[in-house]
Amino acid sequence: MSETMTKMTLSDADFELLMLHADGELPADRAADAQKLLAESAAAASVWRDLHLGRDLLRGIAMEAIAPAQAKLARTDLSLLPGQVMRKLPDDEALHPVAAVPPGRGLVAWIQGLGLGKVGFAMGVALAAVVFMVVKAGPVADQPAVQREAEIAAVPGTNVAAPVDDPSVIIEEMDIESGGVMVHPPREEGGSTIIWHFPDNAAQGAGGEG
């Protein structure tokens, strides 16, 4: 009888467990508990479905709302921001400030330092803006020639026009195994979004070229 009741109802604690599981916030052992609960409880399965419906709705609203804001952000001077950017370390619930980009080293190491394993939509958008902002600082002496040139091309004013207001391309997530990524928004209507991919050894291998 009690077993039946367990499967028909859902406690607040179980509900919170499902919410955290839906957000991917649980450690492995707790995630296993959540999976077990989903397998055994019809009420849990129903809540699980509703959680995803709600999340999809909110995501749709956010996607629509954030596009113009992203365009404005890409044109904003964020040169004082790097030292204030926060990141979340794996298996560590605390937030830590990221050190400012050291002069003369740069973008690849800094992007790797972000620890981009599984970042969410908002983090991806923020990253694109921050990458743009870091690039704005200009070329650095000991970077490889190809990377340095790519960064020069990203500096507003070195090419023809400012970024367009309504970007046709949005980078939602980045999952970096090695190397670095740099994103240039299009400079004109109908232009391409340019995404540079740099390998790990870029800093050593191509340093003397060009």
Added chain:
Amino acid sequence: MIGVTWTTRAMRALLPLLALAASVNASAQTPQLPKPAVEHASFQVRVIEASKGTPQMDPKLADLERELHSLHRDFGRFALLQADTQNLATSGRGVVRLPNGDLIIQFLGLTPDKVQRVRHRVEMPGMNATVRSVAPGGRTLDVLQVGDKLVIIATTVGR
């Protein structure tokens, strides 16, 4: 143990309303026609090789000429290595052969906003993966250095 907070109870109370709103929203977006189970998107992919030397542009790349020249001042020779169009259904994966491995494109579906963007995941061989939402007609140029050349993947997204 996980503590139960007032926000949990508030969320629990609001969840049925949220789910109902999601259902209403989904039905409002497609008031007459049932939503197709599988969506489709096309990816026109051109693989371009850029090298140093006397400037030369492949005539097939005329529409990209200005952007290619702006990439890097030392690379002025552009040749089209391959061109292909991948028509993918939801969750479908396409493979593009590159000099340093296979690039994989996976179509994830259309976004639910007004301009239905094409969500897709691009896996660069051995380097990274990005999830992108691109409006129909939008284009990306992925650039990577392979040896002393640049490999450029121009991807134009369509429906």
